[in-house]
Ligand SMILES: Nc1nc2c(ncn2[C@@H]2O[C@H](COP(=O)(O)OP(=O)(O)OP(=O)(O)O)[C@@H](O)[C@H]2O)c(=O)[nH]1
């Protein structure tokens with residue numbers, strides 16, 4: 001059986017709490033676990049203090065997963081967080097590590113950067129759709145209230161391309177797929193199987209949520225300029241994220257990629273070949289050898305791609321029905 005993010009099996013061994021929000025819990029307040037990955041974050045103390053204040057009506061645990069060379073861990077500990085040292089490296093790996101530390105009686109898990117870009121007082125906005133029972137995963141849309149200079153033009157463009165691709169391929173209408181401010185119903189977190197160690201973690205989480213039929217919603221949030229140096233490497237992380245999205249579509253729904261790609265080649269081959277056929281029909285001659293060969297090649301390659309997609313789809317359906 002595969003391991004889920006929590007480190008327990010995908011079917012958790014303890015009682016799942018799926019009724020939160022649908023049925024108000026009279027016995028105890030809702031417990032929120034806030035997981036914060038940090039790599040040299042000077043604002044961490046302030047982030048932790050404001051998180052506690054912002055969540056004063058909830059039971060709270062704050063888990064900092066640290067990979068710093070400075071005294072971030074010490075400051076987080078002083079501010080009252082549970083601090084876990086990250087053995088490996090990477091944004092995704094930090095969350096996988098942090099999720100394993102979440103208490104078994106936690107109801108909702110919040111993901112937040114330690115750089116003060118997100119407003120901890122807005123955490124309740126993320127919790128509301130879950131407590132009301134209308135979502136399993138809530139994403140904070142930064143573009144709703146983004147401050148001047150909070151995101152570079154390059155990152156904004158990269159986000160648009162990645163979010164557009166995810167929307168197109170998974171039939172979603174997200175505005176900000178790369179947000180680091182999220183809330184997840186704890187029972188849903190245990191179901192997710194996300195393994196990306198780097199920044200693609202954020203995209204894989206959305207894609208896996210679609211596979212698991214979890215309800216994902218976006219809420220508007222504010223986004224401020226970060227305090228401290230950015231860790232995101234725009235080109236490297238951006239291309240890794242796009243690669244992941246394409247691989248996941250190929251593996252999960254191959255027809256989405258192979259059908260249009262094959263159809264495109266067939267259409268191009270047919271357009272090119274139609275002039276050759278027209279010439280042959282009107283004059284009885286075939287004079288353009290290169291066009292003839294290329295047209296035949298495009299049509300055959302297109303058909304092969306379509307058949308490959310169909311075959312891959314049949315194999316996937318058969319494999320899924322066995323699980
Ligand atoms: N533990 C750990 N934390 C990391 C790692 N990489 C990034 N982080 C933290 O993850 C959070 C997100 O990284 P950021 O650099 O803020 O990335 P971003 O939010 O996409 O970019 P900005 O808009 O510049 O903030 C921050 O709190 C970082 O300190 C890592 O390898 N390990």
Ligand SMILES: [Mg+2]
Pocket residue numbers: 113115117180226
């Ligand atoms: Mg950040």
